[in-house]
Amino acid sequence: MARKKLQRFAENAKASNIIEPGKELFDQIKGKWNERYFQNSNPISLELACGRGEYTVGLAHVYPNQNFIGVDIKGDRIWKGATFALENNLFNVAFLRTKVQSLEDFFDVAEVDEIWLIHPDPRPKNVDARRRLTNPRFLEMYRRLLKPDGWLKLKTDSDSLFDYTLGVLQQFSIRNLMWTRDLYQSPLQDEHHQIKTKYEGVFTAEGHTIKYLKFQFALL
Ligand SMILES: C[S@@+](CC[C@H](N)C(=O)[O-])C[C@H]1O[C@@H](n2cnc3c(N)ncnc32)[C@H](O)[C@@H]1O
Numbered sequence: 001m002a003r004k005k006l007q008r009f010a011e012n013a014k015a016s017n018i019i020e021p022g023k024e025l026f027d028q029i030k031g032k033w034n035e036r037y038f039q040n041s042n043p044i045s046l047e048l049a050c051g052r053g054e055y056t057v058g059l060a061h062v063y064p065n066q067n068f069i070g071v072d073i074k075g076d077r078i079w080k081g082a083t084f085a086l087e088n089n090l091f092n093v094a095f096l097r098t099k100v101q102s103l104e105d106f107f108d109v110a111e112v113d114e115i116w117l118i119h120p121d122p123r124p125k126n127v128d129a130r131r132r133l134t135n136p137r138f139l140e141m142y143r144r145l146l147k148p149d150g151w152l153k154l155k156t157d158s159d160s161l162f163d164y165t166l167g168v169l170q171q172f173s174i175r176n177l178m179w180t181r182d183l184y185q186s187p188l189q190d191e192h193h194q195i196k197t198k199y200e201g202v203f204t205a206e207g208h209t210i211k212y213l214k215f216q217f218a219l220l
Pocket residue numbers: 048049050051052053071072073074077098099100101118119120121197198199200
């Protein structure tokens with residue numbers, strides 16, 4: 001394995017803002033993020049498949065009275081956001097190294113106020129539909145984890161993932177759906193707070209427009 005990766009993994013093991021296998025909180029944090037990690041009662045936002053965590057740290061800077069957790073399976077990517085948060089005293093930030101599939105091992109029902117999906121892998125092949133992070137099985141899980149007034153927000157360059165997601169949402173009872181196929185020409189553009197990930201820079205340079213949607217699940 002590359003030396004840089006190994007170095008990052010070693011630093012992650014010591015980083016106070018990364019929850020990962022082998023650390024005490026990893027098996028004890030479910031339902032207790034505010035009590036055991038943030039030590040406040042502020043709302044919790046998740047950025048799923050966060051990569052380098054640009055949104056997690058960017059939003060944490062904009063909203064100091066909210067808590068932000070970036071989730072990704074790749075330790076060398078979350079190292080970047082976690083290191084930035086530590087260097088910039090962003091105490092309202094944590095990173096969790098796990099698969100999105102396992103979220104319910106780490107969060108209780110209605111523990112979360114907001115979920116961001118920022119340029120998740122589009123997985124265009126039909127055979128991969130179950131792995132898309134807006135597949136119905138994931139949306140069902142997000143519904144359980146979100147508070148009744150919680151929001152789910154998706155930003156993507158991918159037409160196929162966006163169309164797929166709008167289609168899947170027809171199977172769900174939702175409210176307050178808003179969407180645009182060109183975020184930067186839309187009244188919704190302020191919602192992304194000018195945060196652009198490295199991936200987004202590549203996609204926009206290739207001429208893709210950025211698609212965005214948000215909604216709340218219906219109250220039961
Ligand atoms: C295209 S990158 C986008 C990263 C980031 N959101 C951005 O815009 O820069 C997709 C990320 O999703 C992560 N990922 C893909 N599937 C995942 C899963 N099931 N659970 C956790 N992370 C996942 C990958 O490790 C990768 O960092």
